[in-house]
Amino acid sequence: MKLHELTAHELSERLASGEVSAVEVAEAIFARIEEVEGQVDAFLALTRDQALEQARQVDDRRAGGEKPGALAGVPIGIKDVLCTKGVLTTCGSRILEGFRPPYDATVVRRCRDAGMPMLGKTNMDEFAMGSSTENSAYKVTRNPWDLDRVPGGSSGGSAAAVAAGEAPVALGSDTGGSIRQPAALCGISGLKPTYGRVSRYGLVAYASSLDQVGPLARDVRDCALVMNVLAGRDPHDATSADIPVPDYVAGLTGDVSGLRAGVPRELMGEGIEPEVKAVVEAAIGQLAELGMAVEEVEMPNLDYSLPVYYLVAPAEAASNLARYDGVRYGHRTEEEVADVYDLFAKSRGEGFGPEVRLRIMLGTFALSAGYYDAYYLKAQRVRTLIKQDFDAAFADHDVLISPTSPTVAFGIGEKADDPLQMKLADICTIPVNLAGIPALSIPCGMAEGLPVGLQIMGRPFEEDLILRVGDAYQQATDWHAKRPAL
Amino acid sequence: MPDVSREVVEHVAMLARLALTEDEIQRLQKELGRILEHADKLQAIDVEGVEATSHVIPMTNVFREDELGESLDVDEVVANAPDVADKFFRVPRIVED
Numbered sequence: 001m002k003l004h005e006l007t008a009h010e011l012s013e014r015l016a017s018g019e020v021s022a023v024e025v026a027e028a029i030f031a032r033i034e035e036v037e038g039q040v041d042a043f044l045a046l047t048r049d050q051a052l053e054q055a056r057q058v059d060d061r062r063a064g065g066e067k068p069g070a071l072a073g074v075p076i077g078i079k080d081v082l083c084t085k086g087v088l089t090t091c092g093s094r095i096l097e098g099f100r101p102p103y104d105a106t107v108v109r110r111c112r113d114a115g116m117p118m119l120g121k122t123n124m125d126e127f128a129m130g131s132s133t134e135n136s137a138y139k140v141t142r143n144p145w146d147l148d149r150v151p152g153g154s155s156g157g158s159a160a161a162v163a164a165g166e167a168p169v170a171l172g173s174d175t176g177g178s179i180r181q182p183a184a185l186c187g188i189s190g191l192k193p194t195y196g197r198v199s200r201y202g203l204v205a206y207a208s209s210l211d212q213v214g215p216l217a218r219d220v221r222d223c224a225l226v227m228n229v230l231a232g233r234d235p236h237d238a239t240s241a242d243i244p245v246p247d248y249v250a251g252l253t254g255d256v257s258g259l260r261a262g263v264p265r266e267l268m269g270e271g272i273e274p275e276v277k278a279v280v281e282a283a284i285g286q287l288a289e290l291g292m293a294v295e296e297v298e299m300p301n302l303d304y305s306l307p308v309y310y311l312v313a314p315a316e317a318a319s320n321l322a323r324y325d326g327v328r329y330g331h332r333t334e335e336e337v338a339d340v341y342d343l344f345a346k347s348r349g350e351g352f353g354p355e356v357r358l359r360i361m362l363g364t365f366a367l368s369a370g371y372y373d374a375y376y377l378k379a380q381r382v383r384t385l386i387k388q389d390f391d392a393a394f395a396d397h398d399v400l401i402s403p404t405s406p407t408v409a410f411g412i413g414e415k416a417d418d419p420l421q422m423k424l425a426d427i428c429t430i431p432v433n434l435a436g437i438p439a440l441s442i443p444c445g446m447a448e449g450l451p452v453g454l455q456i457m458g459r460p461f462e463e464d465l466i467l468r469v470g471d472a473y474q475q476a477t478d479w480h481a482k483r484p485a486l
Numbered sequence: 487m488p489d490v491s492r493e494v495v496e497h498v499a500m501l502a503r504l505a506l507t508e509d510e511i512q513r514l515q516k517e518l519g520r521i522l523e524h525a526d527k528l529q530a531i532d533v534e535g536v537e538a539t540s541h542v543i544p545m546t547n548v549f550r551e552d553e554l555g556e557s558l559d560v561d562e563v564v565a566n567a568p569d570v571a572d573k574f575f576r577v578p579r580i581v582e583d
Contacts, residue, residue, distance in 0.1 A: 102562040196543050209542065238548040307525045318502060327575050332568035340578050341503060349505030357504060361514055362521060364502040378528050380538035387539060420520060436542025460543055
């Protein structure tokens with residue numbers, strides 16, 4: 001196998017044994033990027049010189065007798081929503097064109113400290129708002145399985161890069177499904193950790209009560225390896241939890257016998273494409289064969305997840321995005337302005353794309369006097385009902401299982417003009433963010449020749465358990481080993 | 487499908503400090519109307535006695551000692567600003583004469 005086809009744990013073994021050097025790995029990945037990036041367009045910026053320098057340092061440390069961590073020398077792609085010191089960080093938006101952060105996000109620093117060379121910044125829907133990466137102000141990323149289809153979003157660049165062999169692993173962020181849905185559509189594995197499990201310092205905020213950073217990778221073992229680097233308390237993020245972090249790799253025992261799985265009926269309803277549903281049902285059957293007890297559960301309030309999300313997330317976004325005003329960083333209008341308010345309004349009107357403007361307007365409306373109680377507060381109260389449905393389901397189930405996406409990858413442009421249709425792409429993933437729980441997406445079969453994702457949801461801070469289930473499934477099947485013919 | 491009135495769109499755009507073109511105002515009237523119609527599904531739900539979610543994971547205030555730490559370099563921070571004078575951000579006049 002070629003180096004760019006290997007998983008992070010396979011690379012890790014070869015690096016530790018001295019079979020390959022970190023520089024050789026980095027060069028092989030950049031050669032692959034050169035080969036296919038013209039077709040996939042996964043990256044907004046490449047950081048080749050920096051990556052090779054980092055790789056050299058890892059090789060020097062190993063040559064000096066040191067044993068750097070398991071991922072030292074394994075390169076990583078970083079979603080452009082994460083601040084990288086001195087390296088372009090745009091969030092896929094014109095309003096941040098040319099922005100070079102003066103600091104690293106904590107997760108970026110943790111990856112650097114782990115010796116992971118940074119390949120570059122991956123494309124995304126503007127400010128992580130979207131499910132296809134078509135909302136990027138810069139380029140359209142293509143699905144490596146079918147270049148006429150979207151990779152999903154908003155972490156579409158990260159997912160496409162991993163699927164295409166342009167990165168062994170990548171970081172994404174997930175507010176309503178933005179790690180899991182593109183992972184599903186690109187046939188890879190992706191984890192949204194529990195709210196508070198991973199630091200968000202340096203993550204450009206979209207919706208602060210929902211956002212989490214997590215890994216996208218070729219298999220669950222790689223997700224566990226990256227989580228060992230990412231997870232843990234950060235004094236720079238007051239919402240990061242002070243709860244011990246287990247060794248996620250050690251938890252991959254392959255043994256799931258006796259675990260109880262629930263399948264929420266509301267996530268297997270008529271919104272799910274029949275072919276996708278059939279593949280997911282077959283995968284659930286395989287989990288039962290591995291010794292899990294599977295039964296249907298009812299979670300009636302999940303039906304309200306979408307309207308709740310489309311009030312809560314834009315409201316938080318409207319507040320968070322107030323910082324883009326053309327004063328401290330980013331785009332400033334060159335038009336004549338009457339006063340400072342005119343400067344704000346014109347800079348923002350020019351700098352934000354249509355979907356971001358829509359969500360800012362929606363969120364501002366939902367928070368405005370006279371509408372706050374009826375929309376925002378009501379949504380936060382229904383959100384509590386959704387959370388209670390999860391609490392009840394987890395009282396007698398260890399994990400919950402559903403499709404990740406109701407469809408396989410759709411065509412580029414197919415849903416771009418229909419925001420409401422686009423939002424339906426997230427019906428199975430949004431409830432997870434509203435409840436703050438962790439969830440994993442793994443490939444579990446093909447429909448119409450395209451990958452289908454299985455979502456495994458867990459109790460708060462039980463990433464180890466859902467990773468164990470996902471890994472056990474991958475030990476018994478080989479859907480995760482399938483690669484697109486590029 | 488109900489349209490949101492032009493006045494509401496203009497008022498909200500003012501609150502959001504967002505300059506909109508004429509086309510955009512019309513687009514937003516339609517799209518906001520559609521999404522709010524969808525959101526109205528929530529109105530029928532009985533939430534009597536249900537508290538609004540503030541934190542999904544139980545959390546308490548986080549305190550720390552007020553100690554001096556490393557700060558970002560001022561020149562690096564202002565380097566991203568569109569208009570800077572002597573390490574200050576420059577904006578149009580705010581206060582009237």
